[in-house]
Amino acid sequence: MGELRLMKGNEVIAEAAIRCGCDGYFGYPITPQSEVMETLMTLRPWETTGMVVLQAESEIASIHMVYGGAGAGKRVMTSSSSPGISLMAEGISYLAGSELPCVIVNVQRGGPGLGTIQPSQADYNQATKGGGHGDYSLLVLAPASVQEMHDFVILGFELAFKYRNPVMILADGVIGQMMEKVTLIEQRPRWTNEQIQALSGGWATTGKTADRKKHVITSLEMDALMMEKYNLRLQAKYLQMKQDEVRYEVIDCDDAEYILVAFGSAARICQKTVQIARAKGVKVGLIRPITLFPFPDKIIAHYASNVKCFISVEFNAGQMVYDIRLAVNGVTRVEYFGRMGGVVPTPDEVEDALNQYF
Amino acid sequence: MACVIEKINEIIAPENLVYAKSPLTNDDIMHYCPGCSHGVVQRLIAEVIEEMGIQEQSIGVTPVGCSVFAYKYIDIDWQEAAHGRAPAVATAIKRLMPEKMVFSYQGDGDLAAIGTAETLHAVNRGENIVMLFINNAIYGMTGGQMAPTTLVGQVTSTTPFGRNVDINGYPLKITDLIAQLPGAAYVTRQSVHTAAAVRRAKKAIRKAFEIQRLNCGTAFVEIVATCSSGWKLSPVESNKWMEENMFPHYPLGDLKDSKRADSGLYRIKSK
Numbered sequence: 001m002g003e004l005r006l007m008k009g010n011e012v013i014a015e016a017a018i019r020c021g022c023d024g025y026f027g028y029p030i031t032p033q034s035e036v037m038e039t040l041m042t043l044r045p046w047e048t049t050g051m052v053v054l055q056a057e058s059e060i061a062s063i064h065m066v067y068g069g070a071g072a073g074k075r076v077m078t079s080s081s082s083p084g085i086s087l088m089a090e091g092i093s094y095l096a097g098s099e100l101p102c103v104i105v106n107v108q109r110g111g112p113g114l115g116t117i118q119p120s121q122a123d124y125n126q127a128t129k130g131g132g133h134g135d136y137s138l139l140v141l142a143p144a145s146v147q148e149m150h151d152f153v154i155l156g157f158e159l160a161f162k163y164r165n166p167v168m169i170l171a172d173g174v175i176g177q178m179m180e181k182v183t184l185i186e187q188r189p190r191w192t193n194e195q196i197q198a199l200s201g202g203w204a205t206t207g208k209t210a211d212r213k214k215h216v217i218t219s220l221e222m223d224a225l226m227m228e229k230y231n232l233r234l235q236a237k238y239l240q241m242k243q244d245e246v247r248y249e250v251i252d253c254d255d256a257e258y259i260l261v262a263f264g265s266a267a268r269i270c271q272k273t274v275q276i277a278r279a280k281g282v283k284v285g286l287i288r289p290i291t292l293f294p295f296p297d298k299i300i301a302h303y304a305s306n307v308k309c310f311i312s313v314e315f316n317a318g319q320m321v322y323d324i325r326l327a328v329n330g331v332t333r334v335e336y337f338g339r340m341g342g343v344v345p346t347p348d349e350v351e352d353a354l355n356q357y358f
Numbered sequence: 359m360a361c362v363i364e365k366i367n368e369i370i371a372p373e374n375l376v377y378a379k380s381p382l383t384n385d386d387i388m389h390y391c392p393g394c395s396h397g398v399v400q401r402l403i404a405e406v407i408e409e410m411g412i413q414e415q416s417i418g419v420t421p422v423g424c425s426v427f428a429y430k431y432i433d434i435d436w437q438e439a440a441h442g443r444a445p446a447v448a449t450a451i452k453r454l455m456p457e458k459m460v461f462s463y464q465g466d467g468d469l470a471a472i473g474t475a476e477t478l479h480a481v482n483r484g485e486n487i488v489m490l491f492i493n494n495a496i497y498g499m500t501g502g503q504m505a506p507t508t509l510v511g512q513v514t515s516t517t518p519f520g521r522n523v524d525i526n527g528y529p530l531k532i533t534d535l536i537a538q539l540p541g542a543a544y545v546t547r548q549s550v551h552t553a554a555a556v557r558r559a560k561k562a563i564r565k566a567f568e569i570q571r572l573n574c575g576t577a578f579v580e581i582v583a584t585c586s587s588g589w590k591l592s593p594v595e596s597n598k599w600m601e602e603n604m605f606p607h608y609p610l611g612d613l614k615d616s617k618r619a620d621s622g623l624y625r626i627k628s629k
């Protein structure tokens with residue numbers, strides 16, 4: 001059994017990284033996630049596990065440091081918040097294009113521009129539809145608790161190496177800043193050189209030995225037909241993720257006439273709304289996508305013929321609602337309710353919105 | 359006739375061959391234009407790695423620019439970085455695998471324009487890497503636009519009437535800036551336009567790699583280079599133009615060698 005503690009979401013990212021044997025963290029300060037690097041610098045894992053922690057000169061440098069480390073077969077990560085993730089877009093595209101595994105945490109704040117340091121989910125489209133250039137997809141995990149901040153660092157590295165693909169943990173300022181109890185895993189050792197050879201020995205730049213060809217990490221291909229082939233391979237990988245990696249939580253949906261769909265901290269609020277409305281006899285349920293890419297469209301489609309309306313509840317102007325509409329494909333009504341710019345709605349506000357669709 | 363052939367055979371006899379291709383370079387035909395310096399510098403890197411016996415330790419980071427394909431020619435592991443980001447990529451590789459020999463290889467647009475921040479901060483942290491900087495005063499890859507290092511008055515496709523300081527500012531001597539940083543252990547400026555210059559450049563590259571072994575900061579080697587295609591000159595004219603115009607602004611020689619005069623040793627960074 002692991003250790004039970006009361007911790008902030010951001011601090012837990014740091015703890016989980018060290019405990020799961022992460023090799024390197026590269027970051028740049030930005031509210032509301034600076035505690036990640038601050039915690040790492042206080043815990044000094046380089047003295048215990050040997051993990052490298054480096055404050056870079058920018059998010060651009062951080063993400064390209066992640067590229068270098070990932071290319072060497074190491075388990076590396078970064079974290080930031082919305083404006084910083086925009087700066088990382090170039091590097092994220094290169095990571096996806098070179099098929100490099102890594103974990104990127106976005107503790108979202110309100111935008112656009114410098115925006116606000118208050119919580120937001122306005123980077124949903126950026127995370128799930130690209131953000132950088134080119135046809136690529138990240139695996140996107142949306143934690144709704146401090147425990148999931150912990151668990152998804154570990155799961156994130158597993159998935160990143162399983163698919164040789166960047167994984168994004170799309171959190172928000174609420175999850176990053178709030179304190180909850182969390183069970184931490186026991187310290188695991190970092191991978192040895194032998195383990196790296198066994199897992200990534202076919203591609204990582206660990207130094208060319210006489211028994212193998214040189215390894216080159218690159219996303220460059222001058223021949224259009226070859227580049228298309230390469231793209232097709234990437235697309236096949238994303239399809240595989242869609243088949244095997246969809247994760248979600250379903251609450252009270254079996255008899256539901258109305259289903260709220262929400263991720264992250266919006267789902268926590270909707271959970272309360274479901275309790276309040278159910279107490280008044282309203283048959284309402286909640287679907288919480290845990291993976292935002294791949295999106296849990298099948299489970300949404302499954303309930304579509306039974307419900308009068310899906311309501312997408314988001315801390316943004318309505319981004320996930322389009323993915324729900326695609327999943328529902330016109331079978332029933334799909335509406336959106338949300339607040340923007342750092343405003344977090346209350347459970348009662350969500351209930352009022354729900355009442356409109358009776 | 360027979361005696362000429364006899365003479366040739368004697369000249370090319372194995373015992374008379376003084377120049378050979380490094381076994382670390384392959385038989386692919388380099389894509390560089392005639393007269394370009396990139397190929398020469400890459401040959402020198404291959405020779406140094408081979409002579410030091412560090413093929414298994416070496417990891418190179420290529421830039422975006424004409425030399426993006428350097429990874430095709432030298433038989434070591436490589437990572438291809440985004441435009442300007444090679445120093446950040448190299449930083450992480452070296453930090454995570456301190457036992458490796460890590461080097462970045464960048465053009466002037468890559469190192470001194472889009473990647474200025476990554477360059478200065480990697481050196482300022484004293485990363486134990488070798489940074490090779492090929493300064494041809496132009497953007498070769500994209501067809502000859504102005505670079506930060508383009509000389510005043512130099513004609514490029516984006517300065518068709520010559521670089522005008524009122525509009526474009528001054529040619530950036532980034533190597534001089536780098537020499538000011540405490541993280542730099544060795545900073546030198548070389549060229550490869552004559553046999554003697556090639557030998558000196560090779561010595562400098564070798565020294566840079568040896569300094570990396572000492573864990574005492576960044577070793578930075580600038581090569582003032584030609585770009586015949588970009589400059590629209592023949593290879594011979596390019597060498598002449600470089601000597602007459604580039605060398606006065608970018609004088610050759612060591613800018614910094616932090617070897618301590620008293621002990622002959624480099625300062626070893628505290629770990």
Ligand SMILES: Cc1ncc(C[n+]2csc(CCOP(=O)(O)OP(=O)(O)O)c2C)c(N)n1
Nearest residue numbers: 422423424441465466467468496497498499
């Ligand atoms: C982000 C980005 N911006 C612009 C480019 C286009 N580009 C490719 S190479 C290059 C300049 C290369 O010049 P330099 O670094 O001097 O190297 P050279 O080709 O002269 O060796 C540019 C601007 C790019 N690939 N990526």
